Amino acid sequence: MLIDTYGRVATDLRVSLTDRCNLRCTYCMPEEGLQWLAKPDLLTDDEIVRLVGIAVTSLGIEEVRFTGGEPLLRPGLVGIVERVAALEPRPQMSLTTNGIGLRRTAEALKKAGLDRVNVSLDTLRPDVFKSLTRRNRHQDVLDGLYTAREAGLTPVKVNSVLMPGLNDDEAPDLLAWAVEHDYELRFIEQMPLDAQHGWKRDGMITAGDILTSLRTRFELTSEGDEARGSAPAERWLVDGGPHRVGVIASVTRPFCAACDRTRLTADGQIRTCLFASEETDLRAALRSDAPDEEIARIWKLAMWGKKAGAGLDDPSFVQPDRPMSAIGG
Numbered sequence: 001m002l003i004d005t006y007g008r009v010a011t012d013l014r015v016s017l018t019d020r021c022n023l024r025c026t027y028c029m030p031e032e033g034l035q036w037l038a039k040p041d042l043l044t045d046d047e048i049v050r051l052v053g054i055a056v057t058s059l060g061i062e063e064v065r066f067t068g069g070e071p072l073l074r075p076g077l078v079g080i081v082e083r084v085a086a087l088e089p090r091p092q093m094s095l096t097t098n099g100i101g102l103r104r105t106a107e108a109l110k111k112a113g114l115d116r117v118n119v120s121l122d123t124l125r126p127d128v129f130k131s132l133t134r135r136n137r138h139q140d141v142l143d144g145l146y147t148a149r150e151a152g153l154t155p156v157k158v159n160s161v162l163m164p165g166l167n168d169d170e171a172p173d174l175l176a177w178a179v180e181h182d183y184e185l186r187f188i189e190q191m192p193l194d195a196q197h198g199w200k201r202d203g204m205i206t207a208g209d210i211l212t213s214l215r216t217r218f219e220l221t222s223e224g225d226e227a228r229g230s231a232p233a234e235r236w237l238v239d240g241g242p243h244r245v246g247v248i249a250s251v252t253r254p255f256c257a258a259c260d261r262t263r264l265t266a267d268g269q270i271r272t273c274l275f276a277s278e279e280t281d282l283r284a285a286l287r288s289d290a291p292d293e294e295i296a297r298i299w300k301l302a303m304w305g306k307k308a309g310a311g312l313d314d315p316s317f318v319q320p321d322r323p324m325s326a327i328g329g
């Protein structure tokens with residue numbers, strides 16, 4: 001098991017497949033992009049499958065999420081999914097994506113064994129999409145969402161970040177749209193993980209703001225803590241159900257005490273937390289022919305050192321060196 005000194009057990013592995021992206025969301029990356037990882041530094045498909053195999057067979061990982069950067073940009077994605085689906089025990093497998101390219105790949109991903117997708121979409125307005133992502137791809141995301149749902153990659157969840165002055169008036173419209181199309185919408189509080197260090201605690205849209213805005217049009221009933229388990233999203237039934245809306249309030253209502261996550265970056269570093277200041281190098285171990293048992297031992301030791309939480313509201317908080325897109329969001 002991957003256990004830490006606070007008694008938390010990691011059963012959920014988030015794997016970043018690339019740090020590159022075809023969008024430039026203002027809360028994530030600067031317009032000019034970033035210094036991307038060099039190809040030789042990236043784990044190969046074989047190395048990723050081997051590490052996920054060790055996590056699943058020896059370390060108690062039950063769920064694997066592929067993310068990035070934009071994971072659909074990874075050429076070997078379908079093959080990786082197929083090989084992870086063949087592991088024993090077979091983990092649950094999901095993907096977090098900006099949705100561009102899903103129209104082309106959703107069916108192949110489903111066939112390869114992917115269970116479900118989460119797609120990021122912050123606005124229903126093409127012009128606002130262009131301001132937020134610096135690219136004119138709104139329709140591609142809508143098409144990708146539709147294809148994913150039709151391919152059975154369900155429940156399809158939609159992640160929305162609200163930014164002051166840009167799309168913070170859209171919460172009720174986004175929810176009405178999500179209910180109509182049978183997507184599960186979650187609002188995410190903006191976190192200090194952007195490469196430009198532009199996050200400001202004072203200006204951000206909080207869970208409280210989002211709920212107040214939604215309640216102008218919908219009746220929300222809390223699902224309660226028991227239904228939530230270790231999920232980052234707190235959920236509410238919309239107008240009595242069956243549709244739900246979630247809020248991921250990493251800043252104002254942190255959920256670190258129930259954290260069940262471990263992370264693998266595209267260049268083979270273990271991070272025990274999104275906000276960790278240290279990483280543990282599994283790539284070096286892999287490439288020096290360490291046996292599976294040794295890699296499992298290094299991973300367990302890293303987990304034992306996991307900190308209590310992110311401490312975003314703590315005055316001593318320091319933003320990690322790597323931005324979200326390089327860590328794997």
Ligand SMILES: Nc1nc2c(ncn2[C@@H]2O[C@H](COP(=O)(O)OP(=O)(O)OP(=O)(O)O)[C@@H](O)[C@H]2O)c(=O)[nH]1
Pocket residue numbers: 065067094096118157159188231232233248250259261274310329
């Ligand atoms: N603070 C914090 N935020 C997280 C963590 N995991 C995911 N997030 C953020 O939550 C948002 C949604 O992430 P997803 O990739 O959709 O994952 P999820 O919400 O755990 O996924 P589901 O299992 O489908 O509910 C993103 O902004 C993530 O960066 C975490 O461990 N800590």
Ligand SMILES: C[S@@+](CC[C@H](N)C(=O)[O-])C[C@H]1O[C@@H](n2cnc3c(N)ncnc32)[C@H](O)[C@@H]1O
Pocket residue numbers: 021027028067068069070071096097098118119120159160161188189190191192193194324325328329
């Ligand atoms: C880093 S992205 C990677 C996967 C994919 N490119 C996407 O956008 O879904 C994962 C999630 O993190 C969210 N995200 C990115 N930067 C964020 C920030 N500074 N605060 C909160 N969420 C953020 C995105 O909206 C997305 O839902």
Ligand code: SF4
Pocket residue numbers: 021022023024025028029068069070098120325
């Ligand atoms: S949030 Fe996702 S889609 Fe947007 S720039 Fe970051 S990695 Fe790309």
Ligand code: SF4
Pocket residue numbers: 255256257259260261272273274275307308309310
């Ligand atoms: S911030 Fe770190 S400890 Fe808290 S839930 Fe996220 S990964 Fe877990």
